Amino acid sequence: xxxxxxxxxxxxxxxxxxxxxxxxxxxxxxxxxxxxxxxxxxxxxxxxxxxxxxxxxxxxxxxxxxxxxxxxxxxxxxxxxxxxxxxxxxxxxxxxxxxxxxxxxxxxxxxxxxxxxxxxxxxxxxxxxxxxxxxxxxxxxxxxxxxxxxxxxxxxxxxxxxxxxxxxxxxxxxxxxxxxxxxxxxxxxxxxxxxxxxxxxxxxxxxxxxxxxxxxxxxxxxxxxxxxxxxxxxxxxxxxxxxxxxxxxxxxxxxxxxxxxxxxxxxxxxxxxxxxxxxxxxxxxxxxxxx
Numbered sequence: 162x163x164x165x166x167x168x169x170x171x172x173x174x175x176x177x178x179x180x181x182x183x184x185x186x187x188x189x190x191x192x193x194x195x196x197x198x199x200x201x202x203x204x205x206x207x208x209x210x211x212x213x214x215x216x217x218x219x220x221x222x223x224x225x226x227x228x229x230x231x232x233x234x235x236x237x238x239x240x241x242x243x244x245x246x247x248x249x250x251x252x253x254x255x256x257x258x259x260x261x262x263x264x265x266x267x268x269x270x271x272x273x274x275x276x277x278x279x280x281x282x283x284x285x286x287x288x289x290x291x292x293x294x295x296x297x298x299x300x301x302x303x304x305x306x307x308x309x310x311x312x313x314x315x316x317x318x319x320x321x322x323x324x325x326x327x328x329x330x331x332x333x334x335x336x337x338x339x340x341x342x343x344x345x346x347x348x349x350x351x352x353x354x355x356x357x358x359x360x361x362x363x364x365x366x367x368x369x370x371x372x373x374x375x376x377x378x379x380x381x382x383x384x385x386x387x388x389x390x391x392x393x394x395x396x397x398x399x400x401x402x403x404x405x406x407x408x409x410x411x412x413x414x415x416x417x418x419x420x421x422x423x424x425x426x427x428x429x430x431x432x433x434x435x436x437x438x439x440x441x442x443x444x445x446x447x448x449x450x451x452x
Contacts, residue, residue, distance in 0.1 A: 172396030176404045179388030184259075184411035186381040188419055189374055191254050196371050198363045199252050202378070203244075204356040207349065209379030213386060214349035218342040227346050230339050239331040239344075240351030246324035247352075253317035259416030260424040263409045264303055264432035265318040270402070270439050271296040272326035280330060292442035299434030302427050341390075402443045406436050 193202055218227035230236055253262050271293050277283040285293075304315050335344050367375070392401055409432060416422035424432070 172392045172401055173404045175388045175392035175395065176401045177407050179385045179392065180405060180408040181411050182381045182385035182388065183408055184263075184415055186378050186385065187254065187259060187263075187412060188415045189378040189381070190251055191259065191416075191420060193371070193374060193378065194251065194255055197365055197367055197375075198360075199248060199255075200356060200360045200363050201365065202375065203248050203251060204353075204360040205375050206247075206379045206382055207244075207353040207356050209376070209383055210386070211349040211353040213383040214346045217390075218346040221342040222340060227340075227342050230343055230347070232335060232338055235331060236335055236339065236344065236347040237351050239328060239335060240348045241355065242324050242328040242331065243348055244352040244355060246321050246328060248356075249324065250318055250321035253314065253321065256312070256314035257318065258420070258422035258424065258428075260409070260413040260422065260432065261303065261315065261428050262318040263412040264424075264428055264435060265300065265315065266322050266325070267406065267409050267432070267435050267439065268296050268300055268319065269322040269325040269329070270443065271435075272322055273329045274442065276326050276330050277333075281333070288445045289442055292438040295438035295441075296435050299431040299438065301431075302434065303431035305427055345386075345390075403440050406439060409436065 190202060215224075218224065221227070250262065250266060274283075274285070274289050275293055278285045278289075300319065304319075332344070413424060413432075416424075
């Protein structure tokens with residue numbers, strides 16, 4: 162009984178630890194984007210990610226099998242969406258607090274549901290429709306459209322959420338065809354090659370302390386990826402999905418502790434509605450699948 166309980170807690174514990182790593186990485190990013198360009202940060206992150214992906218793919222299935230795919234175009238397109246999503250989100254951190262940016266990014270599961278209905282012809286039940294509308298209300302509360310405190314920069318993480326939802330839809334296709342190491346490898350290699358080509362005219366020098374933080378940031382990203390992968394080996398994605406929302410909690414706490422970023426009442430109320438709507442949909446979906 163005790164062993165069973167420990168096993169059931171392992172997946173959620175790993176995913177929560179991964180979300181803490183992601184939130185800490187984003188906190189370092191907020192500081193670093195004041196020192197060097199977004200694309201340079203992104204490139205170094207992808208270099209470190211590529212090393213991890215190469216090692217992981219080699220140990221799991223070997224390079225020859227990992228690079229073989231009948232859907233090369235879709236793998237590359239999906240990887241470009243991932244690169245664009247990360248780059249746009251990091252750019253948004255120049256203008257928004259960690260809590261605001263992550264609250265708007267947290268709409269991606271609800272956006273994924275809408276896109277699945279549009280492009281995958283998945284049927285929307287009343288639960289999903291209710292959750293999507295609630296999430297929309299929460300988003301509008303954070304954005305404050307039409308008010309004198311609305312800023313266009315608030316739309317940046319929302320665009321990142323749309324790209325991430327699109328990436329999730331494409332991931333559903335590729336995971337039915339290619340093994341996970343192949344998908345991870347193409348995500349890393351495509352992002353590394355493209356970001357490296359773009360960064361050349363924007364590359365600038367940095368002192369040792371800044372490089373140390375950049376390497377730490379990239380290493381946290383690798384640690385987060387490893388923790389998420391490990392979690393998926395112990396539990397299903399649907400059961401782990403609710404724990405992904407811990408990222409917003411960690412980002413809010415770190416934003417307050419490190420940068421003294423206190424979320425306003427609109428962000429608190431809107432984020433609470435988005436979180437509640439997302440959890441409501443995910444938990445009800447999981448319950449129906451188990452029946």
